[in-house]
Amino acid sequence: MSSAPLEQSRTHPPVPRPRTGSPALDGVGSRLTEVIPAPVSVRPTPGVRYLLTAGTTIRTSDDPAALAVGEHLADLLRPATGHPLPVATLAADDTPPADTVTLLLEPATEPAPATEPDGGYRLDVTAEQVVIRAATATGLFYGVQTLRQLLPAEIESTTVAPGPWEVPGGQIVDAPRFAYRGAMLDVSRHFFEMPDVLRFVDQLARYKLNHLHLHLTDDQGWRIAIASWPRLAEIGGATEVDGGTGGYYTQADYRTIVEYAAARRITVVPEIDLPGHTNAALSAYGELAPDGVAPAPYTGTEVGFSSVAVASERTYDFVDDVLGELAALTPGPYLHIGGDEAFKLDATDYGTVMNRVQRIVAAKSKTVVGWHQLAPAEHVPGRVLQYWGTTTSDENVASAVRQGARVIMSPGNRTYLDMKYTDATTLGQDWAGLIDVRTAYDWDPGTYLDGVPAESVLGVEAPLWTETIRTVAEIEFMTYPRLVAVAELAWSPATTHDWDNFRLRLAAHSPRWTHANIHFHPSPEIPWPPTQ
Incomplete structure (x- = not known):
């Protein structure tokens, strides 16, 4: 695999490193x-x-x-x-x-x-x-x-x-500043085989990240085999965005990922997205749908149109079985239950289903993690909210924190690795804005969100959604170098935060990525060394 950074290497050629002032020139x-x-x-x-x-x-x-x-x-x-x-x-x-x-x-x-x-x-x-x-x-x-x-x-x-x-x-x-330092890989919109995930794990480990959040289920695909509900993977896993063949992990595959990550001090955080983002599950088991009819498989990229049947006890049998099997496969403390973009449900129905789901997680002796829309649901001791908003104020999150919730910081306009670098970036989206390297680096997770003190911040995570991402090279191109910036925010003391110093240190790492055959975006903000 070449380390040529895709199309952007032609759009933005590397900038020569300064002759003086860079620590990379001092031997x-x-x-x-x-x-x-x-x-x-x-x-x-x-x-x-x-x-x-x-x-x-x-x-x-x-x-x-x-x-x-x-x-x-x-x-x-x-x-x-x-x-x-x-x-x-x-x-x-x-x-x-x-x-x-x-x-x-x-x-x-x-x-x-x-x-x-x-x-x-x-x-x-x-x-x-x-x-x-x-x-x-x-x-x-x-x-x-x-x-x-x-x-x-x-x-x-x-x-x-x-x-x-x-x-x-x-x-x-x-020593690390925050206990939770992670990245998310969406394997639902486009499926990535187990060796691709293991390669991603290695790239997290080299910069001391310690959590891999796997977005295992969504409208476009169900990616983990569940023995008690086999059609979830067999039918729900057979599609992906743009109509590809999809795929899923057997439970043995998942164990391999978990064990490989653990050997690199990385905890896997599996996500079963509820109560929306469920079309793949509903297409496999129509009894879970509000009208009892299985919808057609979905290969588009819209959100918010699906939901499980809130009033059906069969829904909670399904949730209990799925989370039970997943909890047994996952030695880490967290189960992520999604909770975002459930636009088909009003606040009452949303609270009904997510309150029960949270209690099911607690009954499995696991800690609830959910996207920050989960905040208004009842408080479960120890629960964690993952903030992906694009503002620095959210009263629902602040209220949940006052009840004892902790927060993983993933602001969409700072950490979302699927956002374009610039208008010229051919991959990715721009709904949260353009995220260049400085934008990914120049913020403080401990002071970012009003009403959320540093002691309530569990850590930082950079999600990579894959609506437009289809290959390992594209994963790496969107990940590097922005994930490295987020890794520093998650690990290093706030007193070390210095963009001018970071950009010089970052420049010195590109030869390492080249030797490791890692694709990356040669951002013009960084004084990369001349290519050999």
Whole structure:
């Protein structure tokens, strides 16, 4: 797969990087200041380098979770370096030998404040070794993602590259600002096979995102097999936008996605969209429709025209069965129940169905997540509202927060990855406005929405709806580089927020994407390095 950034590479050629003032021009040591998301603190040690060699070994604490992170690190580094990089554990009283990369489960000596207690790490680089310390294996994993950015861009190559594999000396102390840092992939409008989803997971992991929201059901397609209602996938999954053949995940496929994501410290958040966006389900089981008649499959892109039968107990049998099977397949705490654009229901009927659905989720020992239109429904302890509005004020959301709800920030005019970059972008939509990289970056999730204090913000998510997206290359083009901007907002302290600095650091990452065969939009806002 080529990393050529689709049609936009012809519309907007890369802008040469400035000759001065960019940290990307300052040699090996500059990589320490190019890390994305920006760490809590960075202390370079000028003139010091660690050289990864054919004799380098990886050592970890004597713990299975730490050992798994060590194996992950070796898997990342072996293809480009060609080095064996054996992985072994250390006894508690052992001293790591020279020429090692060591992953230690122990509290960092300079812990950083964090809302996610297990996310912090400390990374030290000397001439003799690299040591990553963290209280948990999750922290070690995030330290590994930083370490890969400290190596040359060629480390992302899938074939052996010449090196040298130098790491700049210094110390990084880091921890996330928000506990929830995610992206959503809509697999309902257009279906994406399991390997495509796994590739997307890898791209979330490299920038320390930790939640994958899968929009599994909509009017155009039902994408998860449910044993107790088999026609949902067999019939409801057989269509997509523009009349394609669609598809669905077997429960084994879904488990594979969940396990693959978990190994990369990513929690899958499955969404069953209710009570609207249900045409695919209704086409499979007409008994769920208000008139009891199965509608024709839908392959368009309109919204708001479908609804389940609110007064039918069969509807709640369906919801209970579907959410029960999905809860059993999903080890993470969240079930997303949609709740948006139910235009066929009045407020009373909407409240009736969503109140019952929320109680069903709670009965499965899961936490309710819903789009912010769910706010007026009854409060269920712990519930989470996902705000996708385009204004900075929503009294219904603020009221729900006063009752104890938390909020995931996904403002449509800031985080929606399906919005066009500019008028010239051939993919995507523009109903929420045009979203260039600066627009995606220049806002603060902790202060964005009136009546929602920072402590009520669970985190940030960037959704990608796929009405116009059909291929992996198109997913990546709309995702990169805007998802990287959102990742920094979700992870980094607000005090590090600086557009001028971010655009320079972002520019330095494009060679990494090229070596990793990731498509991206070469935004003219960013001083990209000249192509080779």
